[in-house]
Amino acid sequence: MLNIVLFGPPGAGKGTQSQYIIEKYNLIHLATGDMLRAEISEKTQMGLEAKKFIDKGQLVPDETVIGMIAHKLEKHSNASGFVFDGFPRTTVQAAKLDEMLQKHGAPISLMISLEVGKDELIARLLNRGKISGRTDDQSESTIRRRLEVYNTETLPVMDYYKKQGKYREIYGMGTIEEIFQRICKVIDETKGK
Numbered sequence: 001m002l003n004i005v006l007f008g009p010p011g012a013g014k015g016t017q018s019q020y021i022i023e024k025y026n027l028i029h030l031a032t033g034d035m036l037r038a039e040i041s042e043k044t045q046m047g048l049e050a051k052k053f054i055d056k057g058q059l060v061p062d063e064t065v066i067g068m069i070a071h072k073l074e075k076h077s078n079a080s081g082f083v084f085d086g087f088p089r090t091t092v093q094a095a096k097l098d099e100m101l102q103k104h105g106a107p108i109s110l111m112i113s114l115e116v117g118k119d120e121l122i123a124r125l126l127n128r129g130k131i132s133g134r135t136d137d138q139s140e141s142t143i144r145r146r147l148e149v150y151n152t153e154t155l156p157v158m159d160y161y162k163k164q165g166k167y168r169e170i171y172g173m174g175t176i177e178e179i180f181q182r183i184c185k186v187i188d189e190t191k192g193k
């Protein structure tokens with residue numbers, strides 16, 4: 001199995017690159033942000049609760065996202081691997097993911113961190129807000145809040161994987177294709193081991 005955590009701040013290109021990775025390596029894409037937005041559009045209780053956090057640029061409680069991931073792992077128990085996009089975002093989520101994957105017999109193979117400068121992130125997110133209509137991308141103050149939350153709550157996840165020797169950094173500027181080629185190189189090296 002090939003299990004990849006695609007890591008990076010909001011706007012780093014995780015969603016875009018995930019699509020290319022799952023296609024090339026035949027993996028299942030698990031994006032907690034997408035799952036939450038689906039709950040919101042279906043107006044479920046969980047979605048309505050989550051929206052309060054998302055609109056403020058805060059993280060949704062760990063139990064909610066862990067529960068969603070657990071459900072998907074069960075559903076796709078025959079998958080040849082997963083790309084985790086936007087998850088884990090806290091060390092509690094990272095530890096829980098290890099625990100869940102143990103049951104499925106295959107740990108995280110590697111964590112790929114997409115590195116993009118702050119000014120570029122803000123510009124990309126504001127632009128995405130105009131196109132996608134995502135409410136959390138439309139106000140610069142919410143975007144800045146999300147970047148702060150990333151620095152305080154999510155960056156420690158990087159150390160979690162560094163300690164496991166699974167962390168790899170990728171330069172996240174350039175064309176989509178250039179960035180994808182950098183990612184493939186790292187994945188192929190890992191697969192070859």
Ligand code: AMP
Binds near residue numbers: 032036053061
């Ligand atoms: P994303 O599409 O990954 O940028 O996620 C959009 C929003 O959903 C985030 O700003 C959080 O409020 C929430 N969210 C997504 N994934 C998680 C997660 N793993 N933990 C907590 N909140 C999350």
